[in-house]
Amino acid sequence: MKNKIILIGGSAGSFSVVTQILTELPKNFRIPIVLCLHRLKHVRSGFAEALSLKSSNPVIEPYDKDRIEEGKIYIAPANYHLYIEAHKHFALSTEDSINHSRPSIDVTFVSTASVYKENVIAIILSGANNDGAYGIKRVKDLGGITIVQNPEECQVSTMPVSSIRIMKPDFILSSTEIIKYLIDINNKAFFGK
Amino acid sequence: MLEGISYTDTKKLTAIIKERFNLDFSNYAMSSFRHRVSVAISKFNLVSADSLIEKLLNDSYMFDLFLKEVSIYTTEMFRDPSAWKYISETVLPKLASQNEKINIWLPECTSGEDIYTIAIILKELGLTQKSNITASFISNSLMTSFSQGYEIKKMELNKSNYLRFNEKNDFSEYYSISNYKAFMNSDLLKNVSIEKFLIAPMINPTMVNLIIYRNKLIFFNSILQFDVLTMLTNSLECGGFLFIGAKENIINPEMRKHYKVISEHERIYKRISKN
Structure with a gap:
């Protein structure tokens, strides 16, 4: 299946894990990745650029209506919610914060799940509030694969713990295991290995 | 609520609003619109898109309230x-x-x-x-x-x-x-x-x-x-x-x-x- 998508949500303590993941994913990684991370509202530039330096694939802050493309890593822009629309493009919104968060991980996960259904691989990393828990539950309900970072490894475990509380993730993994899992699934999807 | 109302309900709702109130929402960005409609439904203590449609058709004040609810408000000065x-x-x-x-x-x-x-x-x-x-x-x-x-x-x-x-x-x-x-x-x-x-x-x-x-x-x-x-x-x-x-x-x-x-x-x- 080539129309898979990977969602990664996180807040406090997730930046180093995201950096590690992006650093270790190979250049031939084709499945699009959408990062929804809580970030400072007023810092518009620098984040995607900083991640780009570490990543072998381009890290992009999408504009409204940009199409989702293979081999790209997208990061939700500061101070907007990031939806995915039925025709697989992004849609941004300035609706109110949800769970004190904009971007809200729940918004991105729920809307992606309704479009990509069983082709979503959703990951919740370290974070300080319960945004994302409902979203990853919806991914699971619609048949997607769900992964929560092992709370014992997390700098701040509130986000993974709240997720585990309301749903049973398919996997609870360390960051190293997450990377291995993603590489495997990419190889299977694109190279038949 | 975050899922928003279904695509079928959205089509039905926008068609009725267009016919009755001469306002066309059918070319709005769907995900966020569907979400706001479901927020409105729960704010009005209604249970479904159908019950919202019924209210809109029978209560003349309802449409103004609905418009207010689905509008987006800029709540920040000097944003960016x-x-x-x-x-x-x-x-x-x-x-x-x-x-x-x-x-x-x-x-x-x-x-x-x-x-x-x-x-x-x-x-x-x-x-x-x-x-x-x-x-x-x-x-x-x-x-x-x-x-x-x-x-x-x-x-x-x-x-x-x-x-x-x-x-x-x-x-x-x-x-x-x-x-x-x-x-x-x-x-x-x-x-x-x-x-x-x-x-x-x-x-x-x-x-x-x-x-x-x-x-x-x-x-x-x-x-x-x-x-x-x-x-x-x-x-x-x-x-x-x-x-x-x-x-x-x-x-x-x-x-x-x-x-x-x-x-x-x-x-x-x-x-x-x-x-």
Whole structure:
């Protein structure tokens, strides 16, 4: 299946894990990745650029209506919610914060799940509030694969713990295991290995 | 609730609204619209899209409430301070040097935050007398709430945005506190005229020099974006500026031909086509 998508949500303590993941994913990684991370509202530039330096694939802050493309890593822009629309493009919104968060991980996960259904691989990393828990539950309900970072490894475990509380993730993994899992699934999807 | 109402319900609802109230939501950006409708349904203590439709058809006050609920409100002044700085330092001085009066238009206002932001900037540049601001509101009730003493929420955020825009001035001179609420000083609005905006194409005899239309295009699909941009472009004089939201884009290549990007990062375009 080539129309898979990977969602990664996180807040406090997730930046180093995201950096590690992006650093270790190979250049031939084709499945699009959408990062929804809580970030400072007023810092518009620098984040995607900083991640780009570490990543072998381009890290992009999408504009409204940009199409989702293979081999790209997208990061939700500061101070907007990031939806995915039925025709697989992004849609941004300035609706109110949800769970004190904009971007809200729940918004991105729920809307992606309704479009990509069983082709979503959703990951919740370290974070300080319960945004994302409902979203990853919806991914699971619609048949997607769900992964929560092992709370014992997390700098701040509130986000993974709240997720585990309301749903049973398919996997609870360390960051190293997450990377291995993603590489495997990419190889299977694109190279038949 | 985050899922929003279903696509089938959305189609049904937009068709009925179009038929009954002559307003077309079918070209709105669907995900966020579906979400806002379900928020409205739960706010009205209803259970489904069908029950909302029934209410809309039978209760004449309901439609206004519904419109209020599905509208998007800008609740932040000086959002993206560096963009407003660009307007203040580059765009307005240029317009001031080339025109006797600077005509500024804010179409489709739902709130007063952007209006006060531009009014403050003009005041600080000493350009209040030299400019006209036209603010078009989408509904009478929003217009009334704006003209009768405008209460500002999220004051801490506005202050910190303002400090990034201009660290030398004191934002507190622009508002006053009464009963623990912050109200903007209405004398900032000397050069502002407000009007009810009709969704039908606006006949705009005055050529506009600057259109401020931030974070509105994102709520439309590309068809409606094109229609709205056509209307805005027709009102903008050649050499005038269009200022959109930080992550908005002019997607349509035909539309892009009318414009030159003045600041990629701040999303400021200049109309280069002739009228």
